[in-house]
Amino acid sequence: MPSEPWSAPVAAGPVDATVRLPGSKSMTNRALILAALADGPSRLVRPLRSRDSELMAGALRALGADVAEDGDDWLVRPGGLRGPADVQVGLAGTVMRFLPPVAALATGDVAIDGDPYARKRPMGPILEALRALGVRIDDDGRGALPFTVRGRGEVEGGPVTIDASGSSQLISGLLLAAPRFAKGVEVRHEGPPVPSAPHLEMTVRMLREAGVTVETEPDVWRVAPGAIAAREWVIEPDLSNAAQFLGAALVTGGRVSVPGWPADTAQPGDALRGLLAAMGAEVSYAGGTLTVAGTGAFTGLEADLHEVGELTPVLAALAALASTPSRLTGIAHLRGHETDRLAALVAELNGLGGDVRELPDGLEIRPRPLHGGLFRTYDDHRMVMAAALLGLALPGVQVENPATVGKTLPNFTTMWAAMLAPGTRQG
Template identity: 60%
Template sequence: MTDVRPDSPATPAADGDGWPAPVAGGPLDATVEVPGSKSLTNRLLVLAALADGPGVLRGALRSRDADLMVAGLRSLGVEVAEGDAASELRVTPGPLRGPAEVDCGLAGTVMRFLPPVAALADGTVRFDGDEGARVRPMGPVLAGLQALDVGVGAGEGGPVTSGRAPTTLPFTIRGRGHVRGGSVDVDASASSQFVSGLLLAAARFDQGLTLRHTGRTLPSMPHIDMTVQVLRDVGVVVDDSRASIWRVEPGTIAARDVRVEPDLSNAGPFLAAALVAGGTVRVAGWPTTTTQPGAMLGDLLTAMGGHATLADGVMTVTGTGEVRGVDVDLHAAGELAPTIAALAALAGSPSRLRGIAHLRGHETDRLAALASEITRLGGQAEETRDGLVITPRPLHGATFRTYHDHRMATSAALLGLRVPGVVVQDVATTAKTLPGFTGMWDRMLAGASVGAATR
């Protein structure tokens, strides 16, 4: 049995013309340890920065997204230092201040969670990010802040308090050291992060916050549940008893010493590998109860032909090498869609993935990207209004483009387990949430011979 642990700290090597995805030479037998949840790490960092004293995050993710959050908080005056390990972060709150610059990279949690924090700062804070981030929707968060009398401006221009708020990066926030709070309506149809970003800082608003979602759909509800839970864990009073309405009372955010759960969605490609190659893959440290959408993996992989069990904190998935197609609504767990789509392309029957129209606004348009790249390998994948229909076809090797999207890269690696000649463009983009991915993938395969990949 192979033991697979994340490299810490680590950055994937540049892949030149691409990373040749290794083909599995036989059934797997590996135990994988994935690093901390990005979603939890960045939520807990924000709360620690707004707390009533120093706090500690243990097992925190160290990746590009998390490090961008750390850098953003530091620029606002928060002290964040490593403890005895890179994954131990000691956070000491301080007076929030500007002027400051926040680099969001491609991190949705940074661009959507930090503007409400910046609104509490004394001074102007400018936000920008990678080219791909400049097309990701930001309007609902910024319009919400503007409705709470926060100065919001576009690009290099001076912040304003009236007129239409910007809808994308770059933008500026002019903080006055406090936010009035009150009530705000937000259309979060494009991303649950619009709700979470405002809720995370709301206890520090003078009047707290009552937020009402006005859109027709609300994706990734487990992520909002996650936000509510971490707020309650630090003593914040949250009323979510009415559908699509959240009330956060003003009050203190308690400092904590907390351990971050492993990232269950990042475990997805490894567990799914058992279905593709056959054999067994285990992920250690799996929580018994969690708000992470990745908790759906056991049921999803079972529906697709695997056998999943959770015992003593270990999620175990066993497969035969045969994959079944599914008709599944992934509205609550869209981040799993690239992994499920890759399995669907290798299945023995068609699949329909529904409820994921919001993926068009992620790091890339994930629906278009998945359809394009599965088709590039010889498959048949068609976009629908809210998802994908994937009809299995014989696949062949080709360069699989990732569009700077970490989950595109891991889905390509999954396809490469069975399809010789898959070359993953820019596999280093996995550093966004899973540093050292290629080494972990190779070690997972070490119990079986690794074919087709040349180094």
């Protein structure tokens, strides 16, 4: 059930906080897949506990894997993948795209469905790719949820061509299960550029860390068949979830530090360093801690966000409060995310008095005095985060259904309040 609207708190002055982030959703859900297909037990150290990761764990349990809590960790013991099974993916792109290739390795039928809006998210390319690899899938011709994978316990694999311009997850889903295919896989992308390239780099990196041979060239990925090594996966903090906290430093002219920031990472959120600096922030990194300081004023942003589209809602909120215009491009694919994020941002920012125009592949945002009001969130966690950032500067921002942020950051509103409390540090 939707939660009551949340009154986004207004900043009483410059923030000065240290914020410790929970684990990366992207790493957690990739590690869960690899652990469930590994040659022995694996441990996930400090994984994210959120709706998306719990949905992935639940789906793998339904297929026969043992995902058990062990303190702050998860211990995963592979089992014989089997159906019949009913799997719910919620609104989680990683679950709905990563799970079908795994289900194809199960013996028996696996029925997959999700939240109502999930049935609108792009799935056709991965379903057709699996069919080309010999997998039987019944979807009544929709190319979308719900559908049933008729698992036969094995997948032949081999070469396949896919248009993954809608989501890099369509390729990652094939790659993660490919070592268990008899011939591995050669995935060739044909179409407009694949978005979110850092997420593909993360997939390739984690496969290699599990002992899998992966070769890449532009728009081609080859995964050799073989064992996936059981191992310990230490989950990095979710850097994309740092966006709104670091953005608070700009809005309030304060300072926010995030410890545990990896020096070398494939996470798209690492791009926040350059993006926030381009808006006028002072960004420093020392001893594994990233610190962003505001100067009391910040400018708009002109940026191609094709590879880091998930940062768009928070950056758009910052841009609406900036002193100069912004142009955010390369993000047409956001129309197929948790909601049509471009239309949602135009509607809600303009609803608070903004001047935002939708472009064929992005947003144009011009400075204009804003006011409070209801900010609808469309069951999209990033919209909640964007609204909270606006609320720092605008009295009266009411955030619809803040509980939807449980998708990736269940304790968000508590963390937000702690950031604003004078003299406090989280962790």
